[in-house]
Amino acid sequence: MRQPSRRDVLIIGAGAAAAGAAGFEAAAQTAAEAERHGMSSFGELKYPADFSHFDYADPKAPKGGLFSQVGPSRQYNQAFLTFNSLNSYILRGDAAQGMELTFASLMVRASDEPDAIYGLAARAVRISPDGQSYRFLMRPEAKFHDGTRMTAHDVAFSLGVLKEKGHPIITQLLRDFIGAEAADDATVVLRFKPERARDVPLFAAGLPVFSRAYYTARPFDETTLDVPLGGGPYKVGRFEPGRYIEYQRQKDWWGTDLPVSRGHYNFDAVRFEYYRDRDVAFEGFTGRSYLFREEFTSRIWATRYDFPAIKDKRVKREVIADDTPSGAQGWFLNTRLPKFKHPKFREALAFAFDFEWTNKHIMYGSYDRTHSVFQNSEMMAHGKPSPEELALLEPFRGKVPDEVFGEPFVPPVSDGSGADRTLLRRGGHLLNEAGYVIKDGKRIGPNGERLTIEFLIEEPTFQPHHMPFIKNLNTLGIDATIRIVDPVQMQNRRNDFDYDVVIQRFGFSATPGDSLRSYFSSQAAGLKGSQNLAGIVDPAIDAMIEKVIAAESRAQLNTACRALDRLIRAGRYWIPHWYKASHWIAYWDVFGRPSAKPRYARGVLETWWYDPEKAAKSSQRG
Numbered sequence: 122m123r124q125p126s127r128r129d130v131l132i133i134g135a136g137a138a139a140a141g142a143a144g145f146e147a148a149a150q151t152a153a154e155a156e157r158h159g160m161s162s163f164g165e166l167k168y169p170a171d172f173s174h175f176d177y178a179d180p181k182a183p184k185g186g187l188f189s190q191v192g193p194s195r196q197y198n199q200a201f202l203t204f205n206s207l208n209s210y211i212l213r214g215d216a217a218q219g220m221e222l223t224f225a226s227l228m229v230r231a232s233d234e235p236d237a238i239y240g241l242a243a244r245a246v247r248i249s250p251d252g253q254s255y256r257f258l259m260r261p262e263a264k265f266h267d268g269t270r271m272t273a274h275d276v277a278f279s280l281g282v283l284k285e286k287g288h289p290i291i292t293q294l295l296r297d298f299i300g301a302e303a304a305d306d307a308t309v310v311l312r313f314k315p316e317r318a319r320d321v322p323l324f325a326a327g328l329p330v331f332s333r334a335y336y337t338a339r340p341f342d343e344t345t346l347d348v349p350l351g352g353g354p355y356k357v358g359r360f361e362p363g364r365y366i367e368y369q370r371q372k373d374w375w376g377t378d379l380p381v382s383r384g385h386y387n388f389d390a391v392r393f394e395y396y397r398d399r400d401v402a403f404e405g406f407t408g409r410s411y412l413f414r415e416e417f418t419s420r421i422w423a424t425r426y427d428f429p430a431i432k433d434k435r436v437k438r439e440v441i442a443d444d445t446p447s448g449a450q451g452w453f454l455n456t457r458l459p460k461f462k463h464p465k466f467r468e469a470l471a472f473a474f475d476f477e478w479t480n481k482h483i484m485y486g487s488y489d490r491t492h493s494v495f496q497n498s499e500m501m502a503h504g505k506p507s508p509e510e511l512a513l514l515e516p517f518r519g520k521v522p523d524e525v526f527g528e529p530f531v532p533p534v535s536d537g538s539g540a541d542r543t544l545l546r547r548g549g550h551l552l553n554e555a556g557y558v559i560k561d562g563k564r565i566g567p568n569g570e571r572l573t574i575e576f577l578i579e580e581p582t583f584q585p586h587h588m589p590f591i592k593n594l595n596t597l598g599i600d601a602t603i604r605i606v607d608p609v610q611m612q613n614r615r616n617d618f619d620y621d622v623v624i625q626r627f628g629f630s631a632t633p634g635d636s637l638r639s640y641f642s643s644q645a646a647g648l649k650g651s652q653n654l655a656g657i658v659d660p661a662i663d664a665m666i667e668k669v670i671a672a673e674s675r676a677q678l679n680t681a682c683r684a685l686d687r688l689i690r691a692g693r694y695w696i697p698h699w700y701k702a703s704h705w706i707a708y709w710d711v712f713g714r715p716s717a718k719p720r721y722a723r724g725v726l727e728t729w730w731y732d733p734e735k736a737a738k739s740s741q742r743g
Contacts, residue, residue, distance in 0.1 A: 154247045154248065154249065154250070155247065156245040156246070156247055156258070157245060157246050157247070157248065158170040158239060158240055158244075158245055159228070159231075159237055159238060159239040159240065160228070160237070160238055160246065160248075160322070160323055160326070161234065161235070161236050161237040161238070161323075162235070162236050162319055162320065162323075162632045162634070162678075163673075163674060163675060165234070165235075165237065166234075166237050167231065167233065167234050167237065168231065168237075168239065168380075172380050173380055173383065174380055174383035174384055175231055175232070175233065175380075175381070175383075175384070175719070176233060176717075177232065177233050177715055177717060177718060177719040177724060177728060178383060178384030178385055178715060178727075178728045179384045179715045179728070179730075180383040180384045181384075182384045182387045182713070182715075182728070182730045183387065183713075183730055183731075183732075184370070184372075184387050184388075184389065184730070185387075185388070185389050185730075185731050185733070186388055186389060186390075186711070186730070186731020186732075186733070186736070187388060187389065187390045187391075187392065187412070187731065188388040188390070188391050188392070188412065188413060188712075188726045188729065188731070189391070189392035189393075189394060189410075189411035189412045189413065190392075190393065190394070190411055190412070190413040190414060190415075190726070191393070191394050191395070191396060191402050191405075191406075191411060191414060192218035192219065192393045193415040193417070194218075195218055196209065196221065197209055197210055197211075197216070197288040197290060197291070198210075198211060198212060198213070198214055198215060198216045198288060198612070199215070199216045199217065199218050199220070200215035200216070200218075200608050200609075200612060201218075201608070202395060202396070202397050202579065202580065202608040203215055203362075203363040203395055203397070203608050203609070204216055204217040204218070204362060204363060204366065204395065205344065205346075205362050205363065205609070206344035206345060206346065207220060207345060207346055207347065207348060207349060207357060208341075208343065208344055208345055208349070209221070210283060210287050210288055210291065210329065211286065211287060211288055211341070211342050211343075211344075212288050212289055212616060212649070212650045213342070213343070213344050214344030215608060215609055215612055217360065217366045217393065218366075218393045219355075219366065219368055219391060219393050220349075220357075221329065221353075222353055222354060222355040222368050222386075222391065223266075223349070223351035223353045223355050223356055223357060223368065224329030224330060224331070224351045224352060224353045225241055225242045225263065225271065225329070225330055225351070225352040225353045225376065226241055226242060226326065226327050226328055226329055226330060227240070227241065227242050227243040227246075227257050227276065227325075227326040227327070227328075227330070228240050228241055228242075228243060228246075228323075228326040228327060229241045229327065229381050230327065231381075231719075232719035232720070232721050232722035232724070232727075233719040233720050233721065234721070235630065235631035235632045235721065236320070236323065236630055236631065236632040238323055238326060238327060239380070239381050240260075240379075240381065241376060241379065241381055241382070242259060242260060242263045242271055242276075242330055242352070242376075243257040243258060243259055243260065243326070244258050244259070244260045245257075245258045246258070246326075251315070252313075253312060253313050253314070253315060253317075254310055254311065254312050254313070255310070255311045255313075255322050255326075256304075256308060256309075256310050256311075257273075257276070257308070257309050257310075257311065257326070258307060258308060259271070259272060259273055259276070259306070259307045259308070259309065260375075261307065262375045263352065263375055263376070264352060264375050265332050265335075265350050265351065265352040266350060266351055266352060266356050266371060267332075267350060269332065269334065270306070271330055271332075271352050272303070272306040272307070273303035273304065273305065273306055273307060273308050273309035274303040274306065274309075274333055275330055275331065275332055275333045276301060276303070276309040276330050277300075277301040277302055277303045277309055278331065278333035278336070279328065279329065279330050279331040279333075280295070280298065280300075280301045280311065280325060280328065281300065281301060282331070282336070282341050283295065283328055284298060284300075286341050286342040288650065289648050289649060289650035289651055290639050290650070290651065290652065291328070293638060293639050293644070293645060293648060293651065294321065294324050294635050294636060294638075294639065295321070295324070295325065297313055297314040297316065297317030297318055297321045297635070298311065298312075298313055298314075298317070298321055298325055299312040299313060299314060300312055311325055311326075318634050318635035318638075318670040319634050319635075319670055319671070319672070320632070320633075320634030320635050320636070320670075321634075321635055324635065324636075329351070329353075330352060331349070331350075331351075332350045332352075335349070335350040346362065352375075353371075353374075354370060354371060354374050354376065354377070354382070354385070354386040355368035355369060355370055355371065355386070355391060356368065356369050356371055357369075358390065363395055364394075364395055365392060365393065365394050365395060366392070366393050367390055367391070367392045368390065368391045368392075369389070369390055370386060370388060370389045370390070370391075372389075374386075384715070384728055385727050385728055386727065387728075387729065387730035387731070388726065388729075388730070388731055389731075391726060392411070394410065394411045397580070397608075398580070398581070399417075399418055399421070399580065399582045400421075403418075403421055403425060406707070407428045407430065409430075409709060412708060412709045412711060412712075413706070413707075413708045413709075413712075413725065413726070414706070414707045414708065415704055415705065415706050415723075416438075416705040416706070416707060417705075418582060419483075419484035419485050419487040419488070420483070420484070420485065422485075422487070422705050423485040423487070424485075426438055426707065430709070434710065435709060435710055435739045436707060436708065436709055436710065437707065437708060437710050438705070438706065438707040438708075439705075439706050439707075440703045440704070440705060440706075441703060441704045441706060441718060441723065442702065442703055442704075443497075443701075443702050443703050443704050444702075444720050444721065445497075445498075445628060445630070445631065445721050445722075446495050446496065446497055446498035446500065446501075446628055446629055446630075446631065447491070447496040447497035447498075447628060447700040447701075447702060448494060448495070448496060448626070448627050448628025448629060448700075449491060449493070449494040449496065449625070449626070449627055449628075449695065449697065450491060450624070450625065450626040450627075450697075450698040450699065450700065451491065451624070451625070451695040451696050451697040451698040452470075452474075452576070452622045452623070452624060452695060452696040452698070453622065453623055453624070453625050453654040453655045453694065453695045454467050454470070454621075454622055454655055454693075454694060454695060454696070455618060455620055455621055455622065455623075455654070455655065455656055456655055456656040456657065456658075456694065457618055457646070457656040458621065459568075460566060460572065460574075460621075461621075463555040463556070464522070464692065464693050465551045465552075465554050465555040466551070466552060466555040466557060467692075467693040467694065468551055468693045469547075469548040469549070469551035469552045469555065469597070470548070470574075470594070470696055471532055471533065471548075471693065471696050472533055472544045472545065472547050472548030472551070473544075473545065473548050473590060473593035473594050473596075473597060474532075474590045474593070474696055475535040475537070475538070475539050475540070475541060475544075475589060475590075475593065476490050476532065476534075476535065476698075476699065477534065477535045477536075477537040478535065478537050478538065478539040478589060479586055479589060479590075480699065481537060482539075483585050483586060484586075484699070487701060488699035488700060488701050489699060489700060489701065490532060490534075490697065490699055491697040491698055491699055491700045492529070492530075492531055492532065492690070492697060493529075493686050493690065494629075494640075494686060494689055494690075495629065495633075495682055495683075495686055496700050497700065497702050498631065499679050500633070500678070500679050500682035500683060500686065501682075501683065501686060502529040502683040502684075502686040502687045502690070503529070503683075504528060505526075505527055505528060506525075506526060506683075506684070506687065507680065507683075509680045510680055510683055510684045510687070511526070513665065513668055513680065513681060513684045514526060514684050514687070514688075516664075517661040517664075517688075520660075520661060521659075521661050521688060521691065522691045522692075524687075524691045525687045525688055525691050529686065529687050529690050529691075530690040530691055530693070532696075532697050533547070539589055539593075540592070540593060540596065545593060545596060545597060548597055549597055552564060552597060552598075557572055559598050562598060563598050563600065564597065564598035564599050564600075571600060572598070572599050572600065573599070573600040573601070573602070573621075574594065574599055574600070574601045574602075574621050574622060575601075575602050575603070575604055575620070575621045575622070576591070576601070576602070576603045576604070576621070576622050576623075577604055577606065577611065577614060577620040577621070577622065577623050578603065578604070578605055578606075578611075578623075578624065579605065579606060579607070579608050579611035580605070581605060583624060584603065584605075587603050588603075591603065615654070616649055616650040617649065618649075618654070618656065623654055624698075625652075625654050625695075627640065627652065630721070631721065632675075632678065633669065633678075633682065634669065634670050635670060637666045637669060637670070637685070638666055639651055639652045639653065640652045640653055641653060641657050641662055641666060641685075641689060642657075642662070642663050642666055643657070643658040643659065643660070643662075643663050644663075646658050655694035655695060657689075657692065657694055659688065659692065661688055662685065662688050662689065662692075665681060665684050665685040665688055666685060668681040668684070668685075669681040669682055669685060704723055706723075706725070709739060710735050710738075710739050711731060711732060711735050711736040711739055712729050712730065712731060712732060712735070713729065713730045713731075713732040713735070714728065714729045714730070715728055
């Protein structure tokens with residue numbers, strides 16, 4: 122699962138604060154308060170103020186047609202397998218995927234830059250010299266779908282209600298946001314704490330703008346199937362909870378011809394289909410029940426893309442590069458529970474998972490092993506710490522495992538037999554050292570109770586990956602089981618941290634910042650609905666997150682992330698899964714698209730378009 126991650130701009134260099142000349146200070150203030158058409162973490166902007174469109178979009182792309190898919194990603198309370206709400210910015214309910222298409226934000230991201238954002242509802246921003254206030258200047262043409270003007274008052278209301286009642290991920294990322302005030306209809310001032318994280322202003326600028334008038338008579342924090350009033354390129358059309366939802370393009374949308382929008386949002390209708398079973402979903406694709414599919418199941422990719430429409434080229438399939446950090450997927454161990462408190466116990470479980478066998482026999486050799494939460498990026502730790510990393514880590518020597526100052530932890534490599542006796546013996550020794558001994562063929566904990574572990578999943582697709590792992594755990598004397606629950610129950614149990622082990626997939630942008638707190642900080646460990654599924658509580662990790670956030674250059678950022686990676690890997694909070702630096706996509710041959718995709722995104726569906734000529738040929742071939 123991937124969440125929005127915006128970044129702040131470096132306002133004044135380290136030497137500027139020391140300058141004493143009044144003339145220099147005045148010049149710095151003038152520069153800081155000049156109108157800016159975009160922002161990024163370190164002041165790096167690819168596009169000038171007069172740019173006409175993003176390079177990866179075709180401004181001449183035709184409008185029309187349908188795009189349909191089984192949604193490949195979700196945000197906040199959105200669900201993959203069902204939905205029962207159209208409110209996707211609170212904790213309660215399971216929201217429909219794609220609701221973000223119906224809202225506008227102050228600024229939007231350029232997908233060919235690490236973290237830059239450019240004006241949408243705001244035409245420009247002025248930043249105070251101290252970096253604590255951001256004055257956004259609204260576009261007069263920005264409107265909601267009912268024709269009412271989108272004003273600074275709506276922005277102030279939206280950020281206020283999201284900070285107070287939004288999803289916990291949002292409220293946590295806005296903790297350094299003090300508040301927003303509308304100076305007038307066209308000017309909204311966002312204020313931040315002096316110690317705020319680098320990316321908080323950019324995150325705030327990327328949040329949806331709600332209609333203050335609409336919510337005057339409606340509670341914001343309730344699940345509802347009422348269509349909310351938005352101001353984005355699409356509006357909710359037909360839907361049936363748990364089955365499908367359609368979004369209709371607003372042909373008179375005020376943002377259509379802005380540089381950030383040209384060549385985007387080309388489909389007249391965007392539809393998300395819902396299936397409770399991946400095999401059934403695949404059959405739906407072969408029958409043209411939907412038109413685009415990103416494949417996540419290696420078995421299906423390797424064995425089932427041989428249906429007639431593939432053979433006669435009505436359906437195309439491709440492997441496209443994924444240049445973003447691949448992030449972390451794995452089994453996350455709930456360290457809030459006493460049985461998962463001991464690091465050696467957690468490490469022992471890793472010796473029972475035979476990735477090599479699983480990859481070969483279940484996943485057709487399609488994946489590489491994940492080691493790091495920053496996999497496939499320069500932020501991943503390798504070898505021994507550099508002098509710069511050691512400078513960050515030294516204050517914690519004696520308080521963290523010695524391993525942190527050497528080679529980072531790498532999951533064990535098996536002989537591929539599925540039951541590597543050497544690794545299982547090592548796991549058994551670690552369990553003994555952690556106080557879990559064999560009695561009558563079963564592992565008994567220090568409290569004398571039999572050791573049990575329940576793996577919680579919401580769909581049967583992952584069952585084959587669990588079973589050999591569970592078999593090896595049973596060999597070690599652990600009573601391990603798997604439980605499949607419905608999506609609503611799964612969401613509730615994750616929110617309440619009511620599980621032993623769950624699977625999580627997440628990734629960070631090329632410039633991570635405050636979002637790290639939601640995944641790894643001590644504060645997030647007790648925050649209902651947070652992404653800290655492992656319940657990590659570690660002062661060293663908390664401190665290193667702050668080093669990442671405070672980095673003043675990309676080199677410093679990479680160094681701090683590598684140090685953080687070492688700490689997380691040394692904690693054995695998760696059993697890493699696998700990754701691949703590519704996307705598997707398949708689609709009915711009815712689409713056109715730009716010649717190149719953006720580096721940090723797929724570009725689907727934002728910059729593709731419907732091609733009637735291809736569609737006609739595809740129908741004739743069928």
